[in-house]
Amino acid sequence: MLPRFRLQARGPVSHIRVAQHFTLARITFELTVKQLMSFDPGEWTESLRKEYVLVIEGFFTVALPIFSTTYSRAIKARTKVAEALSLIVKQRRKQSEAGEKKKDMLETLLAGDYGFSDEHIVDFLLALLVAGYETTSTIITLAVKFLTETPLALAQLKEEHDQIRAKKRENEALEWSDYKSMPFTQCVVNETLRVANIIGGIFRRAMTDIHIKGYTIPKGWKVFASFRAVHLDRDHFKDARSFNPWRWQENSGTTSAGNVFTPFGGGPRLCPGYELARVELSVFLHHLVTRLSWVPAEEDKLVFFPTTRTQKRYPINVQRRNHVHVQVV
Numbered sequence: 001m002l003p004r005f006r007l008q009a010r011g012p013v014s015h016i017r018v019a020q021h022f023t024l025a026r027i028t029f030e031l032t033v034k035q036l037m038s039f040d041p042g043e044w045t046e047s048l049r050k051e052y053v054l055v056i057e058g059f060f061t062v063a064l065p066i067f068s069t070t071y072s073r074a075i076k077a078r079t080k081v082a083e084a085l086s087l088i089v090k091q092r093r094k095q096s097e098a099g100e101k102k103k104d105m106l107e108t109l110l111a112g113d114y115g116f117s118d119e120h121i122v123d124f125l126l127a128l129l130v131a132g133y134e135t136t137s138t139i140i141t142l143a144v145k146f147l148t149e150t151p152l153a154l155a156q157l158k159e160e161h162d163q164i165r166a167k168k169r170e171n172e173a174l175e176w177s178d179y180k181s182m183p184f185t186q187c188v189v190n191e192t193l194r195v196a197n198i199i200g201g202i203f204r205r206a207m208t209d210i211h212i213k214g215y216t217i218p219k220g221w222k223v224f225a226s227f228r229a230v231h232l233d234r235d236h237f238k239d240a241r242s243f244n245p246w247r248w249q250e251n252s253g254t255t256s257a258g259n260v261f262t263p264f265g266g267g268p269r270l271c272p273g274y275e276l277a278r279v280e281l282s283v284f285l286h287h288l289v290t291r292l293s294w295v296p297a298e299e300d301k302l303v304f305f306p307t308t309r310t311q312k313r314y315p316i317n318v319q320r321r322n323h324v325h326v327q328v329v
């Protein structure tokens, strides 16, 4: 879920119009597919994306096929996506065995000594599409919304990124060292993760009887650890419901010791994509604030159930910075 950008670029002479319509959600999906299986954007990726969107909609509905058309549509779409991926995996296995290797995630899965069946690989690719694409695109959208509503934070963020850009040639790519020199951006990333809670919590099963604060959680019981409850608890974060990136400049943002900031979970199941997600958000913000300015295109509201998202994907009108006139509709 990314902001809906529809660009209509105008050259310096206002009556020359070049229309470029795209959505960032589509681009991010295409990039993910490219990294996973080296597919360039085209009809195939677009039809895969459309089915994939239906699968995701199924996540946010009651899991009863008789009562929910969204759910049954999602199950059908999942089958279609799995079939499409299955064909690709078969084809790539043949190519790989014939020595035709590509540099992507699929090649690693095919080439490794893991003994994965085609079905395993398809399942893995599907899981990565969901875990790696939906999460980051949602957090990016929410970061844009929170920053738009907090102009001082946006101004400080711009300053940090303008300083990084000033040391580089035009269009020169960011290096790891640039990413490591974005302290305020990291505060924005933390605060977005804390307030948004796009993953509201995780389930765990008690392996033994657990005695905690006078209660017993019997062995075998399932427990839901709510990140949202902890991240929005004013005992841990002063004025917990406000978006305040500066809180991370002191005391790592928390008012108590303890491990109270866990947007990526923890322990052996800690999200393996946690650093990638932070890098993606930071790099996205870099390009957004150094190239464009924007205003919200429509009123949009946050909803918190079943997960945090905006109702309309937060459409914005953007304008290119540096006085080049670009109108976005």
Ligand code: HEM
Binding pocket: 128, 131, 132, 133, 135, 136, 139, 198, 199, 201, 202, 263, 264, 265, 266, 267, 268, 269, 270, 271, 272, 273, 274, 276, 277
């Ligand atoms: C803002 C972005 C993200 C958030 C908030 C997030 C959050 C989480 C959380 C809370 C878990 C459960 C951890 C636990 O049980 O302790 C998880 C698991 C996982 N995440 Fe992420 N994630 C994000 C991005 C990503 C990305 C970019 C990838 C991969 C490219 C990814 C791949 C996974 C996988 C594969 C798991 C399952 C790990 C396991 O069960 O062992 N995530 N994520």
